[in-house]
Amino acid sequence: MRYADLFRLDGRRVAVVGGASGIGRESVRALAAQGAEVLVADKDVRGAEETARLAATEPPAPGSRTGPVSVHFLDVLDDDAVREAVAGWGVLDGLVVTVGANVRKRIADYTLADFERVVALNLRAYLSLVQSVAPAMAERGRGSVVGLTSMRAFQVEAGQSVYAASKAGLVQFLRTAAAEWGPRGVRFNAVAPGVVRTPLTDQIAADPQWYDAYAQASALGRWAGAEEIAGAVTYLVSDASTFVTGSVLSVDGGWTAVDGRYEPSV
Template sequence: MSLDYAQMFRLDDRHAVVLGCGGIGAEMVAGLAAQGARVSCLDKDLATAEAAAVRAPGGAAYPVDVLDEASVRGVAQQLGQVDVLVLTAAMNVRKRLLDYTAEEFDRVVDLNLRGTFTAVRAFAPQMVERGSGSIVVLTSIRAVTVEPGQGVYAATKAGAMQLVRTWAAELGPAGVRINAVAPGVVETPLTQQIRDQEDWGRAYAEKSALGRWARPEEMVGATCWLASDAASFVTGSQVMVDGGWTAIDGRFTPPA
């Protein structure tokens, strides 16, 4: 079936689920809704999910702990047909590897990696049965480049991308696509501690080709594209939304 160029970015009559509705997730909710999707907002904190749902006409909020497999599966069954799944839930403990505790390691790996594994396993089967669906996982520039203090987080994001690639291979024959959006440095409450330190915040800004931090809403375009028919032949990909961070060395601009 040929694409309707006038409508290929639209998500009308589709049901999108966003799991993790704070910060960037709230912008995802608003963006998907603006393209016509009916959005269900899932978050461990119900108030966070409800606040995001306000930005999506007809949106609904559900308390879901992505680490509780039974809870995730239950909501997946309750929601019925889901056409788009967006996963944003993640955490970081910024600490050098030799200083990490086993408990901190488990917390980061559980949410970032096992949480992704659990969510896709809950929602993908009905997509496979129906023969269509698009899943978008938020990874990070840390999936491909690291710095001191980011090792465990980076490992989980690289691991999540390998899951994405494997699911693309396994789910593709059934018509289900899965991709990743990899943000660079984004102005969210989680990065406030960095931006509060002038030298550190400026160094991060200057590392990218665009010379600034991203705004949360700048992650939405790539996500909506991957969710839509405009990306109908895109699967197993990681879209870098990083202002050029991973494209250049960014440490020094030599004289011409």
């Protein structure tokens, strides 16, 4: 084991599905900086191209190189398109999935269309992606799949019912995948962010009181930037985590540790 290379991904090919913005974009940049060849798959081709541009301008560490980044159109809800795309990508050492949606409404106000949209992106999309990617990884005896869940998989609030349920379901889906493909060397893990400033949280950022309340709820007293989640993703793809599977890595600034805290004057 060369510990100096523990996080390096030279010669590895990793697909990031949902890499056009937010956590997906920063994950692409981090993976490429560690030498991985990264495939950015997204419906938003223009955003994916901007991700590729940013990754290409990342200065490499001394003595290392930045991996190449390519852009691929993909609609994750088109099962046939997913299978065709994955077949065309060839050998993958890693798959990172960051697509997701949230509709904040109380249960009484939820529509079936709202429900289907959230569950489709947060949970159903993983089925065709994993079915398409995992068998080839198993044939080679190694591979890492990383999904983005949420602290809402464990702690909820009003208006987050379907989002929380889908993220909790994703945790169990990935754990089951870890059990089924683990004997053949394929690892499945989830990253559970806390409040992260991405396009998905624009609604909260527009309300100063709401935004500040979320900031103060964590141990660190602030929001995360998307770049602060990318390190966890890179860790789970890299050889630094070869004995980690079926796990959920919380990157929530301590929110789930201190939620509901009260500090008495003692």
